[in-house]
Amino acid sequence: MSPFTPRVAAVIRREFVLRVKSKWFLLSTLGLPVLIVGLGGLAGFLAVRSATDAGEERRVIGVADPAGLIGDLLVEELLADSLDAVRAADIEEVSVDEARTRLSDSSYDLLLMIPRSAGRRSAEMPGGTPEAEGAEEATEQESAGDDERTTLLARASVPSVIEGSVRGALQRASVRARLRSIGVQTIDPGALLQRTSFDVINVTESGEARSQDIYRALSFGIAFFFYFILLIYGQMIVRAILEEKQSDIVEIMVSSLRPWELMLGKIVGVGAVGIAQMAVWALVFALAAVYGLTAGASTLAEAGIDLASIPVPWGTLVLMFFFLIFGYLLYAGMFAGAGATISNEHDAQQVMLPITMLIILPFIATQGVIQSPNAGWGVILSLVPFFSPLVMPARLFATSVPVWQWLVSLVLLGVFVLGAAWVAGRIFRVGILMKGQRANLPQVLRWIRHG
């Protein structure tokens, strides 16, 4: 006979309807997409904003090059910079002290100082990282001009855009200076300095090629999402069971159905709320993705991301869903058993802590596993129940997992789910009628032994 008798169905229905109707559900379901879109939007806005700011507030840079090493080239490069962050650059035969005075009387916004010693060591032309320093700090250093390092003096903090612009100009200027010193004048230093990069593509057994970076990011996202779901919904189970006790209703309940039926109803009911919530999220993100593909494709293409080229791994998604469900049932059973041993919120925190640790540890482990998803310990952890609900889905995304591995993992997890349900049921049967004092460990062990 199916365990989902009409009375269990009634408990599930109550649990589901009441929670889905609650303010909490509305806020958390809509809150997450809003938060993600909001944070994404904010980050984008800030990035654009600071770039614009930098463009608007162009700076006057003085270059102090007492040895006359690269000053002229540097000015050229600074003015030619595509970011257009530099309004004017001067090279004057001024002493370091003079230049500093100009910095303090606002003739310059920035002062780039090339050390004299730079020319003596031809292998080490100025081109190292310029150090941005506050002007006041710099004036205290008497020998700043003879400093071994190239230094950028500034009156206020230097926006990273300008710092980058100066760094680029300095690098190109120093390459040109070196080329000039060996008699080459015609080569564009930009071409010499072009960055090289490459994509890492994993080829799966089925011959499918996928970009490692994107999948690593996704597998971390998945692990984080699962971790979040297990934690939130596990705690909701404890609260749902506490509600039975605190509203003095539990005795009426257990006179109508078996304690394990009540437990089953609670776990499935709360789980159904989770699935409903994820369905809403999936819908929102699907809509966002479709919208993004049509409206934002060009932006993404500029960034070198072609969403359409990323295949949706349906098989992996379905498999991961199983791990999530099994993981939920495992932890929900443990939370339910824990919830039956207590009668108030204060004790709830204490009994939840060890189970929460059992979710946090696998999550931490997952972050290591993603870096080398096929290392021995990663494989083992992905088979071990408690770890597997987080580690295996992460691996499924990060690498191609042999069938036997996820199969063994799922079966082991299933066995543990049944075991946890059995133990939780024994605890629940006695504990649910307990009031007042939290049951201690020997008591709970006795319940498990004798039921």
Add this chain to the structure above:
Amino acid sequence: MEGWIRQNEGNPQYIDGAPAWRRVGAVRIIGAVNTPAIRLRGVTKRFDRKTAVRDLDLEIPHGSIYGLIGPNGAGKTTTLRIILDIIGPDAGSVDVFGSSNVEAMRQRIGYLPEERGLYQKMTAADHLAFFGQLKGLKRKEALARARAGLDAVGLGDRADDKVETFSKGMAQKAQFLGVILHQPDLLVLDEPFSGLDPLNVELFKRLLQERQRAGATILLSTHLIEDAERLCERVCMIAGATKVLDGRVRDIKAAAGRRDIALSFEGNPTFLDAPDLIEDISAHGTYVEVRMLEGADPQALLRRAVDSGALISRFELIEPSLRQIFIEKATEAGLSHEDESEDDEAAA
């Protein structure tokens, strides 16, 4: 009454809603009269070192209102929980409606525990419908009955309000409705009147009697013996986990005998010096209370009084109260009234 009790519910909807084995046309067969609604045999339950119920035999006939009386901590709640299969006995057997499978009978039972709560966030109608569904009613049917029930107790206009907005008295009504919504054949009530306001006490009694007229068996526990005396046909007295006596209230009182006489007279009281008839005498101002020896004939005392020339204005056989009988029996059995607590009785 012999054979089967036939009860016309006069409620075709309910007949339709009842399982097939309970339907015979419009007539519902409640059970054979010769099997009691509840039968306990040698039931014993221990919690750690405490014995909550000791070797209890109990037979509760169909259609009766049966009171389980005794002081707090006597083992009443444990007995009810064992009958309802919420906890199992360590020894002995429990039959409900002739079956030892109480689980299968749950839809025919309504239980109001002493600690009775409601989910605060649910509306009254929704909540009662939920209780009905737990007892096997279809949701639509349960909801309809919930609204009808709330109407009947004057809460019709609050049906869609959350329970948390209810006063204590309103919540009590809703709790009671939840227990009878599925029209159970057996009602089990643990201290049903404790904490009720007087109006609700009357309402509860009326609803209980309605259920009894519909053929239901009602088992209630109370430490207020006067309540049981007024409402119950039969009682079982428990003290210190042990049954002291049980049976019809009428029979118990008869067996206790009318040994007390209230006597008012003018004249010489020498006729009261009768050690062959009288066990004890106590003066009460306007009258004396005489306790006859067991088996002594009150008429013999009356005759002697008349013969002595005393002018008798009152000679009344006083019926002993259940409380007196209970105290007497418990003392005889050497049971203190308040031993053993039920506080942590769920601890197995």
